[in-house]
Amino acid sequence: MKNNTTIKLKINNQETTAHMINNPTSDEFLQLLPLQLDLKDLFGREKYAELPSTLTANTPRTSTYEVGYIAYYKPTNSIAIYYEDDHQEIPEGIIPLAIIDNNIDLFKENNTHLTIEQSP
Template sequence: MRIRLTAGETVLTATLDDNATARDFASLLPLTLQMNDLFKREKYGHLPRSLAAGGTPRFSYEIGNIVYWSPGPDIAVFYAHDGESIPEPGQIILGEIDSGADALKKYDGAVDVTIEAVD
């Protein structure tokens, strides 16, 4: 599934993975979240509910990853890499930003992000 993330004047497109967690996330769309900055590497936002388990937990990330962090329950979008690993219980990859994820670093602090399906 293709999605669009809109933060201020920044519009990013992404593709969700085919796993149970990503499909459950898609069922919440459209969604607007206040996303805060964490470690100058990611924007994260609190989801209205936990998502179904179904992806493989990972302890690393790449720029452009959209991930689910179950303890939140939060999603995060990585826009930079600091070389650190992700602590237990890991995160589940929901999808990948097509390009331009680094544009999120211009939003210092919190920014409202609307996420919607595009197909």
């Protein structure tokens, strides 16, 4: 599921990394990097932000998520970063793009600005 491609996430002057998941939508997401996004909180479980351009979403969707997922939500052309599990399903489905390696608690804080770039 994961591949060797790593991305760096910087939020509130702290950093963490994530490993990309092998799928066509993840490959397309990588082409958007680097990104600077302003995050909003949703349901106390995720931070989300609209992407600057639409992904084609040529990957099967899932209605469930895991803490640490970075996922694409096509109905609003957004990415979501899941930091809590409230055991709710997402009827429209999401496409997992990456899995955060550590420091998921950074996203629980009231932080709003995120930089994402591909690691060397």
